[in-house]
């Protein structure tokens with residue numbers, strides 16, 4: 111049903127030395143200035159400055175033009191929203207009216223639309239240096255009950271890693287929620303499908319390509335019953351939990367009025383205040399709430415572009431991290447970013463957090479959120495750093511474009527000059543981006559089909 115199936119690139123040779131990069135960020139202080147060795151899909155050793163691999167390598171990739179990073183990890187997205195980017199009726203709206211205008215459009219989403227949207231989002235992410243992406247999918251209108259199955263198929267075809275969340279909405283307008291009736295499901299249908307997709311697709315442990323998490327959408331679109339029962343189901347199957355929380359002051363007011371609670375109290379009341387949970391946004395917390403989240407090990411997906419686009423507020427990222435909260439980055443859905451570019455998101459995070467805390471926030475800290483922090487938010491200790499034994503998920507950028515001319519520190523140049531495209535990306539030892547392109551993917555053809563689907567969706571045809 112899709113013409114752009116990708117020929118998988120050849121498997122890496124048994125030992126590949128990615129040699130002497132122009133600069134390297136390991137996310138952990140280890141020395142890999144001489145590069146690293148990839149074997150059997152993992153990083154087998156780091157090579158210090160001026161060094162050579164301990165064992166012979168059958169192949170050498172000269173990385174003298176490349177800045178080497180761990181593959182970037184995206185912790186919050188809504189892939190389907192690539193079909194409603196820059197839509198005029200919500201181009202200037204804050205969250206609640208933005209959602210209310212978009213829900214009826216999204217309610218028309220078909221499996222074919224979703225497949226195109228996922229492929230576009232993953233291709234954008236991959237080309238920006240992202241190797242693992244979380245998607246929060248909470249739309250299951252009539253005809254789209256198998257949305258997660260559609261997503262899994264595209265992820266596998268692209269050869270990336272993903273945490274696909276079985277999202278949900280169960281609190282319709284007529285019950286005091288925000289979404290229209292046509293977009294919400296009954297609790298028993300949500301829980302049965304959640305269990306089905308966990309059993310069908312969740313890979314536990316190191317090296318997983320597809321993981322499933324459970325993700326009731328937000329306090330104003332699900333019942334407390336779904337929150338509590340999703341937490342119990344996640345515990346039974348040892349999968350993670352995700353939701354939007356503390357994104358806007360409107361949401362905080364909703365929680366006060368409906369539950370008589372602030373957001374973190376609400377989270378605790380439904381059994382979610384723990385280290386299984388990562389939260390989208392996490393902006394409007396007070397100091398005591400930040401301390402409670404840190405003590406619980408609850409993670410936050412910081413989404414700076416979306417937060418600026420919708421004027422939602424500025425997350426207190428340094429205070430969250432200092433309190434012990436794992437913080438990762440998310441591009442958020444493409445109706446509120448409206449791009450899916452992880453390296454640009456690291457730049458946005460750096461600048462937004464400098465605006466809050468001052469110009470001393472280092473470039474490396476932002477790169478840390480996009481890699482190690484994001485991996486921690488998704489519960490992945492096998493990703494997000496360059497270290498022996500970890501998965502060989504790598505992003506390599508060149509500084510050949512005009513925007514980098516005259517730059518001095520290659521690592522700083524990535525963010526300060528605005529790198530937006532990786533030259534090479536490896537997932538589990540296989541090259542998925544070569545010379546700035548995805549082998550086998552016809553981008554113009556994909557964009558043409560996707561754009562046509564987007565026009566049909568908005569027109570309601």
Ligand SMILES: [Zn+2]
Nearest residue numbers: 354390442443
């Ligand atoms: Zn979101």
